Amino acid sequence: MxxxxxxxxxxxxxxxxxxxxxxxxxxxxxxxxxxxxxxxxxxxxxxxxxxxxxxxxxxxxxxxxxxxxxxxxxxxxxxxxxxxxxxxxxxxxxxxxxxxDFPTHPETMPTPFHIRPLRPDEWDEVAALIHHSTNSWYRINLNREIFGPDPLACRVFPEIYEALDPGCCLVAEDATGKLVGSCFYHPRETHWSLGIMNAIPESRGAANALLREITRLADDAGLPLRLVSSACNLDSFSLYSKAGFVPVRIYQDMILSVPETGMDPASAPALISSVRPATMDDLPAIVALEEEISGIRREKDHRFFIENGQGVWTTLVIDGADGLDGFLTSIAHPGSRMLGPGVSRDTATALALLWSQLDRTHRGSTPVWLAPADATELVHTCYGWGAKNCELHLAQTRGGSQRHSGFIFPTFMPETA
Ligand SMILES: CC(C)(COP(=O)(O)OP(=O)(O)OC[C@H]1O[C@@H](n2cnc3c(N)ncnc32)[C@H](O)[C@@H]1OP(=O)(O)O)[C@@H](O)C(=O)NCCC(=O)NCCS
Ligand SMILES: [Zn+2]
CATH class of the missing domain: 3.90.580.10 (Zinc finger, CHC2-type domain)
Structure with missing residues (x-):
């Protein structure tokens, strides 16, 4: 047309x-x-x-x-x-x-899109866009919603992402001036990660236009792109797959309703006495451990979590015989309750970190975490605590594959894989 x-x-x-x-x-x-x-x-x-x-x-x-x-x-x-x-x-x-000579047909959609950075006075609007597009997608396709009724809870995304990476949110505006899509990205030392991508259900092509611009920027910087996409959402998988992203890992999303009184002490993993809150002195070891285990380097994120300017982050570390054996951050915010990012050397350290985060930070709530799908012992121990699967996610990367050893707990804030 x-x-x-x-x-x-x-x-x-x-x-x-x-x-x-x-x-x-x-x-x-x-x-x-x-x-x-x-x-x-x-x-x-x-x-x-x-x-x-x-x-x-x-x-x-x-x-x-x-x-x-x-x-x-x-x-x-x-x-x-x-x-x-x-x-x-x-x-x-x-x-x-x-x-x-234009057709009068109402289906002549106002394309192409104008792609530009998000403005500071548009946070509420972008929060509403994230809320509307995500809940609409899940309602239409999976008969459920992700976010509660208040769109402003999604302000957590512009608030935290813009504090971490100012200017790294792109929005798509259609020819009527309406915001129809948004996407956050995070330039780092070894890679760029792509944060949450949203396009309103009525638009076609906005997500693609945003993705094209971000892949162009990452290509200019000569760095690979990484993201975690929902395996229950083929629209997003295909969007990335068509743009050259390759699935490299599967994660099981698990949720657990943590009692007000904390985790059952009888279920406590052996190593919980080696778990402690992180301090700024741990930063170099955290950064080096993540690079060793997951192949990515990003000091900025870990500094941001430990500084905790928003009062929502908790980072725990676990001490081993020669330095750190793992770390795990979590966020406790009305718009997001999630464990990760984190890495650890083995099952025992991963379980001690998970259990300690649930017990110390998330009493009386129901946080989510992404466990490597093939970590059988870890996943089964979590089932034993009462955890349930609620989704599957795929790590998708573009330009350069990823080496990894040990356990990786990815997250969406900011996205890692
Ligand atoms: C995921 C989301 C951003 C996709 O938006 P969209 O408007 O469908 O995206 P676009 O139309 O720009 O592009 C989608 C592309 O994937 C393609 N696609 C979709 N389903 C496909 C399938 N089953 N097989 C092959 N290609 C497929 C489309 O054809 C299009 O590619 P094209 O332009 O080459 O034809 C949108 O549905 C959304 O916001 N969902 C809710 C939030 C969410 O899940 N975000 C993603 C994870 S953070
Ligand atoms: Zn009005």
Missing amino acids: QQIPQETIEKVLASTDIVRLIGAHLQLERMGAAFKAKCPFHHEKTPSFTVSPTRQTFHCFGCGKHGNAIGFIMEYESLSFPDAVRKLAAGANLSMMEVS
Whole structure:
């Protein structure tokens, strides 16, 4: 199907002043650099609908509707994308010749996407996007949801990721100015990792456009990309597989409801007395151990966890005869309760770290962790504690394979594999 050329869309947007356009329909009031009005898209008593002349966008803090002039007119007048472009072109006295030959078919989707870094004032919007796209995908495909009802719980992703890697979140905006996708990435010494990727169910191609840009950046840096993708989600597996990612490992996601009183002392692994909280002095040993066991080097992440500026991280280490035999971090946050990242030399040290994290950090809650699928003894001991499988994940890497020995507990914050 014929698509509206990007230049035409840009020309139409450049020739339209969104304040004038919306001001013709709504009573706009100046508020500092922006304008305010009662939202036309949901019922409200006090105005939460804003128009920004500098960005040429509108945003409603009440219902979350957001977009540029094309998006406004589509929503306000229930027009298809081509009809909205045509209407604005007419209003701006652009030659109708230029826009008359688009099909009127509403399926002519507003592509391509504009890929740009996330702005600091868009965290709530990106949280809502992550919440909506993830819960929609799981509801439609697996008849369940991942996140609770509050979209703002997903602010954990922009908050933590932007503290760790400022500027490393890309968003995809469609031609109506709406955010339709987001993806976080983490440049490190040995590799880049790809954080959570989301695209709203109504968009096609946004995830691909984001991935293309991040693979281009990683290729320019000459480093491999790594991620952990859900094996229950073929859409994401295929997205990465098509882009050249190869599956290298399988993980079993396990959850356990930890009693308020802690883990049953009778189940305590032999080595728990060698487990202790990490300090900054452990940093070099942690970094070296992870590189030895999983082949990746990333001091920044471990420094960030031990500094714990957010008050949500706990890193435990286990001492062996010649230095550290393992470490395991965990996060306790309303939006994410997860053990990892961590590595350890063998089953006994891995179990001592897992049990200690569950007992010390997660009493009265139900955290998740990813155990190597082939770690039979470890997995069966976890079953014995009452753990259940809830998902499978695949480590997928692009450009360079990964050597590993020992146990790896990956995580999504930031992603490792
Ligand atoms: C996973 C997700 C980002 C994919 O978004 P999307 O809109 O389907 O992605 P795109 O349309 O940009 O690209 C998907 C690609 O995979 C392809 N694909 C999907 N299923 C496929 C299959 N079964 N076999 C082969 N290819 C397949 C598509 O054809 C497309 O490739 P193409 O452009 O070469 O045709 C989206 O569904 C989402 O946000 N899900 C919820 C959150 C989530 O699970 N995120 C991923 C893990 S963090
Ligand atoms: Zn609204």
